[in-house]
Amino acid sequence: MVSFQDLKSEYERNWANLKIRPSRLDDANAVAHRAINGKTTYQQIEQRTGVPWHFVALCHYRESNFDFDTYLGNGQSLHRTTTIVPKGRGPFGSFVDGAVDALRIQDFVGTSDWSIARTLFRLEAFNGFGYHAKGVNSPYLYGGSTLYGPPEARAGKFVRDHVFDPSNVDVQLGTAVILHAMMALDPSITVDGSPPGTGNPEPDDEMAATVLLVQQALNRLGANPPLAEDGISGPKTMAAVSRFQQQHGINDSGLLDGATIAAITRAAQPGAVVPAVDLSQILKRLEDLAQLVRPQAGGTAPGGTTPATNDPINLFERLLSLVNRTAPMPGTVTPTNPAPVDQLKQVVDLVGVLLNNGNGKPVLGQVNGALGETIGKLLDGRKTALGVGGTLITALLSAVTASPNAGGLAGLFGTIVSAVPGLGQFAMPIFLALSAWGVLGKLEKWAQGTAPPPKLTT
Incomplete structure (x- = not known):
């Protein structure tokens, strides 16, 4: 797995030595001006997520070249449900709503460390860490600077999956280069050191351990192309998850919800057979029964999406709702067709898989320490x-x-x-x-x- 701590000093050193090539300075300033022009919109997203506005702007540039009519997660139209990973998102009423959804999927909401090293690590994660193995600074970060390409540095580009051309030079500006230009134009942008240590891992770090296990499991199942086992849920990992979901009757989103993690983990165990059951229907039944016990205002999460199933508290709340529903309460009507016992057993069995990855190591982490x-x-x-x-x-x-x-x-x-x-x-x-x-x-x-x-x- 790619570790932030292993790369931290490299990011800090590269940032200190970053110089925009004179031939690309006008281009970098033009892109930086466009990013700053959208500052008011990006700040609305920062207020709702805690993710710095300049980071949102850089993601927006790489995904859709600052088109505010697109979904930040993959560049597709805001006004239709997404058809590429992450699938099934939207439609959204505004760019801000879509961006909040995309950042939540990446586990960036609630993060506190936005130092320059963390910022560059998260930006590079979008494109993958394959350049490190080639001894080349990633053009995704450093394109247009003296840190990438001759005569000062090595060239090279992945022209397609797993195909690296050492003589090819990526001409697109890197996100670190654009950030450097933005800071020269807008002094309010800061990328100071890490916040005082709280002892708690960042949300995306916590998710990385689960993503790594899923990547390893999918590779054992014959993922084609093989996945980089880096703990990053990038486009290639989401595409592999989507293929698994299609093959096993799970809601095709490309996202690692609870049912998908459990099914992948079980399928990768020696001699395991994935149950021939539509897991999405089981979870839907749990949702319906939970609504009978405790109706929720609005019914769905912002953006028209259902509550995230990769949250263990959410999943167990639904299970508890089902159990509680078996005890009649004053003023309620007992359903004529209660959930079959075997369906409940299947769900409990799948949740049990989440607690063990086959090597005796729990996937969910230290639950009793979660609240202090x-x-x-x-x-x-x-x-x-x-x-x-x-x-x-x-x-x-x-x-x-x-x-x-x-x-x-x-x-x-x-x-x-x-x-x-x-x-x-x-x-x-x-x-x-x-x-x-x-x-x-x-x-x-x-x-x-x-x-x-x-x-x-x-």
């Missing part, structure tokens, strides 16, 4: 009980109609409900998430072999 060691220890052993209990109590309270003349428990419940309007809207998600956290923690301990032995029963 202090809180984790405080609630250790109590999260599931508190979450499930709170969920049931909240559901009961939400079904109570306040009555000033009622006595006993009904009067007490009615008083609570009337005192806390909208109780279920904010309490239910909290308790569901707490339950999911507890369940994931237990499953993770089982996967790691650190859970206490089960108690004997008679």
Whole structure:
């Protein structure tokens, strides 16, 4: 896997030595002016994602040459559902909405390190790290500078997949060159050092471990062309994921949702047979049943997309909703066709695969530490009980109609409900998430072999 820490000093050294070739300076300044002209729009995206506006501008240049009528993730039209990876996105009402969706898919939302080394690492990841193996600075970053091409540096270009021509010089300007020109024109752009260390990995670093496992699994399954096992979910990896999804009846998006990760991991295990079942239909059923228990405002995520299935809390929330639905609650109607037990078993089985990659290493990471060691220890052993209990109590309270003349428990419940309007809207998600956290923690301990032995029963 390509490690940021291994490349960090190289990025910092190259940035310090970067000089735009005099013959390309006018071109670089022209592109930089176009990027700065869109600053107001890019800043709207920064406000919603935390991703610096200048980084968004550079991605926009490489994907669609600053066309604001396109989707940032692949350059296709905003007004139609995308047909190349990432597939099935949109249509979107604005460039900003589409860009937020694309940055979320890349796990850039919530990142905090936007130093120059991190910025260049993330920019190069879009195009792949193959140039490092050839001893050539990537033209994706350094095209138009003295760091790429003769007479100062080596040339070379990948003219097609896995075909490298050492004499070919890429004439397109690199993103680092454009950023250099932008900073000369707009002093407000800063790429200072990394923020004070928090001890937590960046979101895209966390996802990289899962992507690496998927790339290795797809290569074992005969991915053609073979994937670079770099932990980056770039266009080639997404295309391979898309082909797998098509072959196995999974919703074809090219994205690593929970069902896809589980199916790929299972298929790559020796002697494994992928279940002949439409996983998307199972997940859809879980969504429908979850809506019966806890309707969500709006029904879908921004941009018309369903909630991300690569979020373990989201997936377990849906499973918990299905389990909770088996217990009738006041004011609800029991469905005439409950989900078959075998369907639930298949989903639980697939989620179980997520917790182990076949080598005894959990894929999901340290769940009990996700919300902080202090809180984790405080609630250790109590999260599931508190979450499930709170969920049931909240559901009961939400079904109570306040009555000033009622006595006993009904009067007490009615008083609570009337005192806390909208109780279920904010309490239910909290308790569901707490339950999911507890369940994931237990499953993770089982996967790691650190859970206490089960108690004997008679």
